[in-house]
Amino acid sequence: MTKTDPMVELGFPIEDAKPPEGCEVCRELVVQREAAAERGDATKVIDCNVEIRSHHEPTVTWAEQ
Structure with missing residues (x-):
């Protein structure tokens, strides 16, 4: 990242x-x-959150949570 690059949000x-x-x-x-x-x-x-989310078949997509 250089000083001219936009800041990542x-x-x-x-x-x-x-x-x-x-x-x-x-x-x-x-x-x-x-x-x-x-x-x-x-x-x-x-x-831990990743493991909990991936341990079971999702009932909704990540974007819907």
Whole structure:
């Protein structure tokens, strides 16, 4: 990026993934995500959200969330 390049604008953070009821894998990922958020580990929070979103067949597309 040079001084003449326009500044990159990033969107607002995506909301945390909402796990389906009754899934123990997703429940554990939520526990891990909460612990990561408490210690300020944004990378782990994002990783957990990605895993939760991709663990089940999507019922809506990402853009619709």
